[in-house]
Amino acid sequence: MGLRSKLGLIFLLVSSLAILVLCVAVYTQAQSSRLDRTRSFADERIQLAAESYDRNDVPLFGSRLDDPDLPPQLRDAVKNGKRATFKTGSPNAKMWAAVAVKDGRILSIVQDYDVNDPSMNALRRALILGGIGTVALVALASVVLAGSLSRRIVAVASTARRIAAGELDASAAEAAGKGKDEVQSLALALDTMASSLRGQLEAERRFTADVAHDLRTPVTGLLTAAELLPPGRPSELVRDRAKVLRRLVEDLLEIARFDSGVEQADLENVGLGAFVGSAVGRLRMQQSLAPDSVVVHRVGPEETVSTDSRRIERILANLIVNGLRHGKPPIEVTVNGRVIEVVDHGSGYPEELIAEGPRRFRSGMAERGVGHGLGLTIAAGHAKVLGAELTFGSALSGGALARLVLPPTPETEL
Known part of the structure; x- marks a missing residue:
């Protein structure tokens, strides 16, 4: 999951939780206010009914004396000299109000407490729809904000890669x-x-x-x-x-x-397989090498490439001399299309060189011999001028493998 998705998800979860808590708080407060209003209404009615009974012995609002259905909790509260209200639980919730009157009797009023109040249902629907709409808007805003931040970070990361590639x-x-x-x-x-x-x-x-x-x-x-x-x-x-x-x-x-x-490449059309064979032959003569110390293999049909032959020969010479100096003969040079591979039979390139490429004045592990470490660096420099890719790895036989991939020849515009 990318940074944009993570930030958007975090914003969405936090905002959804906040909206849920707010909706629950609003609905709970509305229920509490409705209950308080019902209690106040019942309390006012029982007061008026008690005053009427004390004056005229006439109970009002359907109040009853010593109602046998009076909840025990409410009866105990009234006996202690209090005027009280009490709501019974669902189903068939009711709101009771009671007070002590003359002769030690208890006057009470009861009314239905409708749980499915239309106003509360409307409020619940409004909170649900409003919450969903708000979450959708927050999700959209979080995606936009997270996308903007992610794009900026990606742009900075891309610039860092350009700097690492040499574009300082x-x-x-x-x-x-x-x-x-x-x-x-x-x-x-x-x-x-x-x-x-x-x-x-x-x-x-x-x-x-x-x-x-x-x-x-x-x-x-x-x-x-x-x-x-x-x-x-x-x-x-x-x-x-x-x-x-x-x-x-x-x-x-x-x-x-x-x-x-x-440095710039001086391009010319070169038959790669034939050229590599002649270049290796010249190197044998210059270095007084045995014929079997460097072997050239040509795989597939001959391919003509547009390249700088002088730089190709320089790269080959450095790779072969490096193999003879640090590895073991024979050095096998294989040409396959636009790809040239140079393999020796030594201990192979060090892991650091394979991972990071050649570095000047660093010749690698001691078992690969001594040197200034400039030969592979120069070969990599020529490959860069050619626009080619020079990589280093391990051959299947365990020796060092250098692979040069030349760029394709550009098409000529008619």
Whole structure:
């Protein structure tokens, strides 16, 4: 049950209970007033009848002396010197009035007390109809009010999801609308958080870009100087570490470009299956890989997609190298329509990466090896530029599974 339904139900139940209590109170008060009027009328009649009997020995209004049907409670009250009234219970309710007269006798009057009084029946019908109508109006009003509140909360939640997706300029306060209630306070707090996050991300992006840019020149010089060292094991170690440092700087520059949002895809029509096969072949040559270390499977007919082949090759290279480094060969690359799957035979991706996606400078569990954690981050950045969906999970064999789903080729307008 949604918030709108819950609020509407709460308003309806509370208002219905309040209206029920009010109707019962009004009807009870009306019954009490009617009883009081009947008692007063009977009391006035017995007083007049007693005065007439004391003066003229003539009882009025059909009063009777020492009526044998006189209720015992009323008889006891009169014997104690009181003038009293008494209503008997249903059915055949009656209103009695009695008083002591001369000679120690009791003069009494009795009249019918009609429970089904027409005025009370009319009042009961009016209360029932009025209560039902009021409940209906309250239900309608509660649905409208709850709907308005629910729409505002849903709008704020939608804005929060947009912010989480990276649209940090989205305003929750505008989505919440005007007002000074708790929803508006929540929206303002969310905007404040987004503004702070935007500042932190901008500072992080600038720091990454500045560091990578400032390191590029000295690293290039270091690599050039390392090539001039005399042959030997120490020289090989220096050159190897210099190359690693250069790759790290290049990766940082690439991430900085993703963060700035300036990257755009250079689209071209590509036969996906054939392209993936040739890209894997080039990677084998560049990395000096054994032919059986990376295996390509093509399922179904060849499909031509409109995409950026350079970015596809970069994504494939990062996924395959990550599998070779942290998993176990062979790495199986499967192309099925617009879907590319890369599976290794290692221990699989960590649960945190599967749930939240790759994070820079976090390489996962220790058993998956060491690294800077930038390869999968860069692959995810290229996939975002392509408008593709890159997800990480576990293969049926227990290894790591990366699935790249390319967007459909847009239809050409004639």
